[in-house]
Amino acid sequence: xxxxxxxxxxxxxxxxxxxxxxxxxxxxxxxxxxxxxxxxxxxxxxxxxxxxxxxxxxxxxxxxxxxxxxxxxxxxxxxxxxxxxxxxxxxxxxxxxxxxxxxxxxxxxxxxxxxxxxxxxxxxxxxxxxxxxxxxxxxxxxxxxxxxxxx
Amino acid sequence: xxxxxxxxxxxxxxxxxxxxxxxxxxxxxxxxxxxxxxxxxxxxxxxxxxxxxxxxxxxxxxxxxxxxxxxxxxxxxxxxxxxxxxxxxxxxxxxxxxxxxxxxxxxxxxxxxxxxxx
Numbered sequence: 001x002x003x004x005x006x007x008x009x010x011x012x013x014x015x016x017x018x019x020x021x022x023x024x025x026x027x028x029x030x031x032x033x034x035x036x037x038x039x040x041x042x043x044x045x046x047x048x049x050x051x052x053x054x055x056x057x058x059x060x061x062x063x064x065x066x067x068x069x070x071x072x073x074x075x076x077x078x079x080x081x082x083x084x085x086x087x088x089x090x091x092x093x094x095x096x097x098x099x100x101x102x103x104x105x106x107x108x109x110x111x112x113x114x115x116x117x118x119x120x121x122x123x124x125x126x127x128x129x130x131x132x133x134x135x136x137x138x139x140x141x142x143x144x145x146x147x148x149x150x151x
Numbered sequence: 152x153x154x155x156x157x158x159x160x161x162x163x164x165x166x167x168x169x170x171x172x173x174x175x176x177x178x179x180x181x182x183x184x185x186x187x188x189x190x191x192x193x194x195x196x197x198x199x200x201x202x203x204x205x206x207x208x209x210x211x212x213x214x215x216x217x218x219x220x221x222x223x224x225x226x227x228x229x230x231x232x233x234x235x236x237x238x239x240x241x242x243x244x245x246x247x248x249x250x251x252x253x254x255x256x257x258x259x260x261x262x263x264x265x266x267x268x269x
């Protein structure tokens with residue numbers, strides 16, 4: 001069994017957990033108390049294919065290309081929350097886009113296959129709680145081959 | 152005219168108020184006042200996640216502040232200590248009374264002491 005989607009998300013959590021100075025890294029946790037900050041949460045992403053417009057006689061179990069767009073939330077409360085979030089964002093992008101296991105073994109980008117990893121962008125929010133709070137939501141696209149016979 | 156300070160605020164503060172120390176920014180002078188702790192649960196949404204914390208705040212009577220020589224210009228960046236914690240006033244909102252805003256309350260919006268804008 002090969003489930004590339006799950007492999008991507010599991011590795012993504014490992015990569016995110018390696019970002020220096022994070023106090024917690026979790027997957028799909030929607031309830032974060034302040035003592036877990038700075039925190040990163042990996043949210044499972046939606047998937048899309050172009051198969052809806054595929055009117056060929058291709059058998060349904062033939063491989064197809066899938067694009068998954070997981071979201072990663074980084075939250076922090078601190079005096080210098082703006083600088084903290086910027087630093088964490090920089091580490092996040094660099095680590096996801098350059099991780100050898102994600103690129104070479106799971107998604108198979110570049111010379112390793114026809115997969116791709118892209119940073120799509122981010123949105124930020126700030127507000128006051130016990131101290132200044134900041135959050136960043138970053139989206140990535142993972143294009144990979146879905147092989148129904150291997151699921 | 153009803154004296155809302157004597158008939159409303161003072162009895163409420165006598166019952167719910169706690170001792171506090173107010174120190175205006177850049178001064179060493181302490182003023183002993185009474186505040187009502189108004190620290191509330193607060194959460195902020197970040198995408199699908201909800202981060203939970205508190206929104207610290209405290210009510211004080213403007214006449215009491217004035218009696219202690221504390222003017223409105225002294226509010227922001229002052230240190231306010233009560234219930235075992237020290238806070239910095241980051242902002243405030245006035246709660247006027249029927250006798251006029253100078254006889255009403257101020258709600259101090261607080262942040263952890265030693266915190267600066269990020």
